[in-house]
Amino acid sequence: MAEAAAVAHDDHHYTSTGLNSWKLGFWTLIGSECLFFGTLISTYMVYKGQSIVGPFSGDVFDIPLTTISTFVLLMSSLAMVLALDGVQRGNRKLSMAWLGVVIVLGATFLGFQVYEFNHFYHVGLGLDTNLLGSSFYVLTGFHGAHVFFGVVWLTTLFVMSARGKLPPSKALNVEIAGLYWHFVDVVWIVIFVLVYLIQ
């Protein structure tokens, strides 16, 4: 992570905008990810209601259950903000506690998704069943993969914090992980509304 400083190692971390390069680069990557999820979501919308054989979305979706998992994920964003605050203040206990909460909530969301996928599969909706199966599993699967990646990343930060290697000077590491985490949450809000709520 010391890389951004590399180019200006002895120029007092000079950047022409004053912004940190890692943060700027990450925002750029998030912009790119918007197009990625945008395309997946568009495909889902194009194929919505086009399946020839069932089960259809009304047959399988359990909105109350998914509402709970959505709530869990949104709360993890709140915990993420508090974790970053803890790191910035140099409060190791606080940062570890809140990072732990983010990880547990993220993992819980994934647990809901595993349950959901398993349940849908057993009521007859496979990846190859119809257009709904294909577009739903690939869209939410890639979102789930992003959540999983985030959980692994945050776990790394948690371990760093536990070993005392996450002082306030490294708060940027947590801030960038936070940007990622919030982005993944925002994408889920769009998916929840367009896929589950509007049928």
Place this chain on the structure above:
Amino acid sequence: MSVATESAATTHDAHHGEPTGLWSWITTVDHKRIGIMYFLTSIFFLLVGGLEALLIRIQLFKPENDFISAELYNQLFTMHGTTMIFLVAMPMAVAFFNYVVPLQIGARDVAFPRLNALSYWIYLFGGLYLNASWFVGQAPNTSWVGYANLTSTQFSPGLNVDFWVLGLSILGVSSIMGGVNFITTIINLRAPGMKLMRMPLFTWMTFVTSFLLITALPVIAVALIMLAFDRFFSANFFNVAAGADPVLWQHLFWIFGHPEVYILVLPAFGVISDVIPAFSRKPLFGYPVVVYAGVLIGFIGWGVWSHHMFTSGMGPIADSFFVATTMIIAIPTGVKIFNWMATMWGGAIRFTTAMNFAVGLVALFTVGGLSGVMHASAPVDLQQHDSYFVVAHFHYVIVGGILLGMFSGLYYWFPKVTGRYLSEKAGAWHFWTTMIGFNLTFFPMHFSGMFGMPRRTWTYQSELGVQLYNQMSTVGGFILGISTLIMLYNVLKSAKSGAPAGSNAWGAPSLEWSIPSPPHHYNFPALPEVRSREPMWHDDERAAIEAVTLAHPAKEPEMPGPSFWPIVVASGVTATWALVMTGVWWVPLIGLAYTTFGVFMWAFEDPFKHLESSH
């Protein structure tokens, strides 16, 4: 590669701090070395793609030829297109981004030097993986556009499409990372005083191109993912029997594919926007207009994709919309062409090889642009679609525009890279054989196309009356092949024994000419302050800058050290994708585990570790 280092060592004793040898090149994170590696790799693939083109031309030399089989022909034209776009044109531009952009904006390196190395290695491995298909005799064979549902397992049961879909998605990862890196670099690492509107045009066009890369590549990535899921896990994205619409592929492909045209051509525009003023001894005419025209092309480029789909039955409303947007995009492009001409007007022009190629681009790209306006009209396009007229059009754009632009850049920046000029005599041979070979190859295709010769077809009947045009094209193709060999000879010979060049080989205006040739590994001993668009053309400003850039630093700036983890991660990414070919869902996870290991080792490696050991 070692040639360049040797000459560097003899020309400048100050390079003692820079390690030499093969391993130092493999593990390098220096943007200049990565640029050279990108260039050499893209030249290698240029030869591969050129060979494929020549085999195609031999087959089409006479009617009902049986030189190669229809199946092999399909593989050849598919791999020719795929190679030339993804393994030659894009990476060759990236080679110039890498070498030139940090120097032009006064930066020591790109924002993420180690990520840069990763981009290169993923490109190399992805390209090799794609071409490995030849060795199992199942190269991709559904053309570079891979239209659904020709790519479904029903119609393409072999490994051909598997190689294509996985190979391209590997390459996409590399491009997106490159885009992120260059956007960050250009926004954040400009020297003091280098305002956006003072940046050289090449850097500007790199900036716009990078935005196109990070926005267009995810779209094709999703399309490829969907195709891969269809093929490996029986999903239904393009399965008509399940109610899917194969035109979805065309939309997604061209939403990527049209911006891709500008991803390819804007860097070439950038090159000649730097070259033409340098050899006309005049500032670029209407600098802001050229910048805004480039940005505008980037924007409108997103709204024209369906002009590739007039024949897919979108209906008159959609067709009309895309006719209009497509014709509009000719305006900013035309503006640029007039700006280049106005720059030359009244200038003290020197027709060096770099300038020749730049002027050649303007001429040939205009031909391609005009035929583009012709089939921007939907009714005309319905006649010309999938004929050799279209082949002529896009080769005028892609070879006449992009490749000539890259060659112009090669002759222009070669003295900066090696400290030696390319031979102007060999350059003249290269230029004229290119011009003659190119026009002889592609101009007759307008006619063979008009007479009804379809593209992507293995052979033709003599009654069609296109034999003469095809023979001209074939002869031209071989002349074009020879021109490439002349270029190669020139590069190899001049790198060793070319005439030595000073820091400002051409008396050019931009910042990269203020430092020694070849540059130190840290580029700038201290960051210079820029006060104008042409800092090297204003005597007092140049003196102030050179006092900084040519000076010997008391202490050399510390740069990040070498790393081999990018190679581990790149091989992991490639392996993970390639293992999807097994069709068993958990097998790629092995590759993923290996990649994850590499990422962790890499993330926790201290880039400045090497400095402790050497102090």
